[in-house]
Amino acid sequence: MERDSHASAIINGDSTSPTLVVIGGRDKNYQLVNECLLFDSIATGQYSCRKIPLPESVTGRYNHSLTAVTMSLHCVWLVIVGGCKEFQWKDVGGGKKVPWTIYITNTNRLIMIIELVYSEAGEWIVQSVLDANDLTSKNYQEKYQSYSKIRTWRMDQLIEYPTEREMKLQRYIQSLHEDLQVAHESKVSLQEALVEANKQVKGDDSNDILSNILEEMRQEQEKLIEEKQIITEDNEKLKLMVADIEEKQEQYLKEKQIIIDDNQNLKTDVSEKDKVIAKLASNEKQIVTDLKEKDLHIAKLLKERQERSKVTSSIGLQFNYLIPSMGKVVVSSGIVENMAYAGLVYYEEKRAEDLVTFAAAKDLNALLEFIKKDCSHAERGQNILFRFKNFDGYIELRLDAPQDEPFTGWSIKPHLKPCRFLRCDVDKFGEANYPLPSTCLISVYGSPGAVPSLHYSIPLDGVADPKTLFIHRSLRTTPSLTNPSSPSSSSNVVHESTSVPEANIFRSDIAHRVMTECTAMIKNCGINIHFLVDKLLEHKIINAREKRGITDGYTKQTAGERMDELLDIISSSISMEGEVFGIFLDILREEDTRRATALADKLMDKYKSI
Known part of the structure; x- marks a missing residue:
């Protein structure tokens, strides 16, 4: 193969003919040549060429240096230093491109050593490949001292001293x-x-x-x-x-x-x-x-087992056995394998649209108990069992997959992109700081003239066996309690049961006092924090950065601390603009639970009484 910018060296063994070694370089298309070639018996002219396997971290470079150091009679160290890892043409504007070289800056790759040994079969083979981390190891230091002693002894034998x-x-x-x-x-x-x-x-x-x-x-x-x-x-x-x-x-x-x-x-x-x-x-x-x-x-498995025991005791359920439908568990050398997880779809009506929720947990019964307790009005849909493909992997809902059934006139929008569940997060459900399961919220809305029935498939990525969720909805034939196209569908919703002042007459100082005195009541109403965050973002009370800071599962905040942070933002906004208080009351009523509606009425009564 044609190449340039490669590195080569001669291996002169004591009992072997000179051998040429060539590493890396680029071809005529400026692409990396990830290979190492050995040319045996080059002094005789009857040489042979063969490839030796080396990792890309060694061969994937050009414009580098290569030196062969004889450590013993049958051992040679190839020392490779520096070089470039990529070449590309960079557009500098005006239709002009200039060559752009990216140098190797990874300290582990800057200096590497390939240890070659001469085998009994009469050929050089790779014994080991050492990077910068390996060069500081105790094993390398001992090996280098051993080879150094052998080299010193050999040099002494070659010197003749007179008697x-x-x-x-x-x-x-x-x-x-x-x-x-x-x-x-x-x-x-x-x-x-x-x-x-x-x-x-x-x-x-x-x-x-x-x-x-x-x-x-x-x-x-x-x-x-x-x-x-x-x-x-x-x-x-x-x-x-x-x-x-x-x-x-x-x-x-x-x-x-x-x-x-x-x-x-x-x-x-x-x-x-x-x-x-x-x-x-x-x-x-x-x-x-x-x-x-x-x-x-x-x-880790013992810790998970202890955490699962805490979860079952906190929920009030005693699980001393595994449900047969949850999959087979094999114990081998103390390692739990083939763990099955449960996934469940349930539906809630939110004004003119349907809120579809997919929740995942290790235990189906614990998941059902949570939905029964916190979403008693929800309509339960499809449930599945799945296994993560990788132990530390994740599953993801593919909402953009091709569909077999028509869905003209229907809008399917997730509240979070990507809709991804990390296995470590799913495992934490039930711990003291993780009272909520991992969920993905999807808003489904059928516009007038849409196909009567929606059968929308959502494949799961990251599972061991192929799994597909289905959203089944029918177009509503009767108007909802609130017409989405009317002015009342804005953030200032007027309910017949409660007389709410116009948003522009809420006094910010009184509303802020109500929020401050009723903080504990708001935290205990059971409102879904993800739903609340999405609605606040929709009304521009918070921005996307603040949303990520509150909903990001990688932060070490507890659910209570996240709610405190969110309520502080709402109260601060209300102190500057009284209209935000009316928007917050509307969001509570949109949650469409008795607890949230009762809380909205109590806050309104508190406001009127001050």
């Missing part, structure tokens, strides 16, 4: 060479003196002087000959000693080679044992990790 006897012999030879140099200089000095004497001697005694000089020279020459003979004899002895040393050195080299071969065999055995030890250590680490995960899972 004490060899050093003495070298010093002796150097001394002889210095003596010969001194003798030669003395001979030259005598010859120069003789020439000078011949020049200076004149007259009758020249022969005597010359004779004396010649006698001295003869004696000096004899001494030199004797010294030369001694040096020659010493030189012969030295040659014999050198020959003996060379013979012993050859014997030493043979013995050294035998030791090296033995060490090589020993290293091979040690390397094989290191592989076995590394494999056992890896297996031990995996076993420890699995045991920790199982312990955490068991602890």
